[in-house]
Amino acid sequence: MTINGGISFWYATDPGSAATPPRAPLTADTTADVVIVGGGYTGLWTAYYLKQAAPDLHITVLEQKFCGYGASGRNGGWLYNGIAGRDRYAALHGHEGARRLQNAMNETVTEVIDVTAKEGIDADVHRGGVLEVARTPAQLGRLKAFHAAELSFGESDRELFDATETRRRIDIADAVGSSWSPHGARIHPLKLVKGLAAACERLGVVIHESTPVTEIAPRRAVTPYGTVRAPYVLRCTEGFTAALKGQKRSWLPMNSSMIVTAPLPAATWDQLGWSDFPVLGDMAHAYMYAQRTADDRIAIGGRGVPYRFGSRTDNDGRTQPATIEALSALLFSFFPQLTGTEITHAWSGVLGVPRDWCATVTLDRTTGLGWAGGYVGSGVATANLAARTLRDLVLGESTDLTALPWVGHKVRRWEPEPFRWLGVQALYAAYREADRRETATHRPTTTPLARLADRISGRH
Numbered sequence: 001m002t003i004n005g006g007i008s009f010w011y012a013t014d015p016g017s018a019a020t021p022p023r024a025p026l027t028a029d030t031t032a033d034v035v036i037v038g039g040g041y042t043g044l045w046t047a048y049y050l051k052q053a054a055p056d057l058h059i060t061v062l063e064q065k066f067c068g069y070g071a072s073g074r075n076g077g078w079l080y081n082g083i084a085g086r087d088r089y090a091a092l093h094g095h096e097g098a099r100r101l102q103n104a105m106n107e108t109v110t111e112v113i114d115v116t117a118k119e120g121i122d123a124d125v126h127r128g129g130v131l132e133v134a135r136t137p138a139q140l141g142r143l144k145a146f147h148a149a150e151l152s153f154g155e156s157d158r159e160l161f162d163a164t165e166t167r168r169r170i171d172i173a174d175a176v177g178s179s180w181s182p183h184g185a186r187i188h189p190l191k192l193v194k195g196l197a198a199a200c201e202r203l204g205v206v207i208h209e210s211t212p213v214t215e216i217a218p219r220r221a222v223t224p225y226g227t228v229r230a231p232y233v234l235r236c237t238e239g240f241t242a243a244l245k246g247q248k249r250s251w252l253p254m255n256s257s258m259i260v261t262a263p264l265p266a267a268t269w270d271q272l273g274w275s276d277f278p279v280l281g282d283m284a285h286a287y288m289y290a291q292r293t294a295d296d297r298i299a300i301g302g303r304g305v306p307y308r309f310g311s312r313t314d315n316d317g318r319t320q321p322a323t324i325e326a327l328s329a330l331l332f333s334f335f336p337q338l339t340g341t342e343i344t345h346a347w348s349g350v351l352g353v354p355r356d357w358c359a360t361v362t363l364d365r366t367t368g369l370g371w372a373g374g375y376v377g378s379g380v381a382t383a384n385l386a387a388r389t390l391r392d393l394v395l396g397e398s399t400d401l402t403a404l405p406w407v408g409h410k411v412r413r414w415e416p417e418p419f420r421w422l423g424v425q426a427l428y429a430a431y432r433e434a435d436r437r438e439t440a441t442h443r444p445t446t447t448p449l450a451r452l453a454d455r456i457s458g459r460h
């Protein structure tokens with residue numbers, strides 16, 4: 001039987017997670033030099049780097065539930081160099097700036113791996129790169145264009161594989177080609193966020209859990225238990241941002257769902273390959289992402305019901321039965337030999353999508369308000385780059401990071417309901433239909449329907 005919800009598979013199977021009580025909540029008004037709202041990767045990395053750079057700073061993190069409750073404790077564990085909006089930043093600020101941004105992301109993957117090792121965080125890290133596969137002629141066309149674009153942004157170490165080489169690496173049914181990048185690693189997302197929280201505390205960061213922030217305003221974060229006053233208030237709430245006062249239409253909370261198999265026997269792995277543990281993705285419009293876990297399961301995710309009316313988010317990670325079925329069918333189409341394999345867990349989480357699909361990091365020095373996010377599903381590494389950038393912004397230092405083109409980017413707000421809901425439903429219906437047509441017809445090019453959806457949504 002599939003366990004649905006329970007935050008995530010990572011949480012449900014992590015010894016100690018459910019048994020450990022949350023850290024103490026805030027109990028009274030207090031002050032700090034920097035208050036950070038949100039105990040995910042963005043908030044915790046920011047606290048970590050600020051405290052490393054300026055040990056005397058008093059830094060308080062306020063988390064509504066517990067560190068890792070959000071996407072940081074639920075994601076697919078792709079630590080990779082993708083950043084949402086790079087191509088748009090190239091169009092807005094020039095190719096060179098976007099190339100620097102890409103280079104910073106490449107270095108970020110190594111930075112996370114290095115700090116994880118330095119801090120003794122065992123997050124099942126395995127650097128096997130990222131393998132992105134095409135399974136239809138239209139996907140192959142997109143794969144080649146994607147591969148060429150990545151080379152043009154400086155990824156000279158990326159490799160293009162034909163069908164045979166792809167299937168030698170992972171035996172994926174219908175694979176017609178793939179693009180492999182060394183700038184990626186498989187991680188256990190929850191172990192990373194928990195280890196990071198512990199590393200912050202060792203440095204002297206104060207973390208209050210079970211402490212929802214009801215209002216963020218210049219120089220204060222308000223909770224039911226007291227107000228924290230600080231010159232800098234940093235909003236690190238990504239997919240939950242729409243629930244904050246005044247933020248309903250800033251970042252759309254997009255759902256992503258995952259399933260995981262039971263551990264697979266060695267004989268199955270002998271057939272499948274996947275011995276280098278690259279994280280795996282595809283070139284479908286409604287794309288999937290997967291990893292081979294440290295305990296030899298396959299965890300695979302994709303969009304189920306992408307968006308809930310009125311920007312609602314889930315509570316405990318439950319996903320729809322239809323989504324579990326759809327993800328299982330997708331898994332078995334990739335690996336027909338696994339058909340009937342037990343799916344032990346299913347869950348979902350929310351990520352933040354800006355109207356122009358561009359990740360941002362910002363600090364307004366006049367109000368002391370800062371934020372980072374809008375990573376559109378590529379936040380595991382990007383949150384680390386955002387955090388180091390927020391550190392430099394708070395410390396008032398002009399650095400290579402603060403000069404990157406995503407810093408201070410402004411984006412327009414999403415449409416009000418019901419247009420927001422209708423738009424996202426139509427977009428994903430169009431992508432699903434485009435994928436169906438491309439598979440059925442074997443046409444060599446992307447369907448006009450998907451191109452239209454991309455143009456209307458502002459996704460590309």
Ligand SMILES: Cc1cc2nc3c(=O)[nH]c(=O)nc-3n(C[C@H](O)[C@H](O)[C@H](O)COP(=O)(O)OP(=O)(O)OC[C@H]3O[C@@H](n4cnc5c(N)ncnc54)[C@H](O)[C@@H]3O)c2cc1C
Pocket residue numbers: 037038039040041042043062063064065066067068069070071072073074075076077078079080211212213214236237238239240241244255256257258289301348349350351352372373375376377378379380381382383
């Ligand atoms: C199912 C899924 C799979 C994904 N897979 C990948 C992947 O493989 N690779 C990748 O790069 N990205 C992936 N992502 C995206 C990535 O996980 C996120 O972009 C990243 O974790 C965001 O980190 P964050 O700290 O900004 O936000 P979160 O991890 O969501 O943390 C925000 C925190 O703020 C807290 N909070 C919210 N509101 C308040 C409030 N009012 N008061 C106090 N606290 C509050 C929340 O409880 C939460 O803990 C995935 C996302 C999902 C949902």
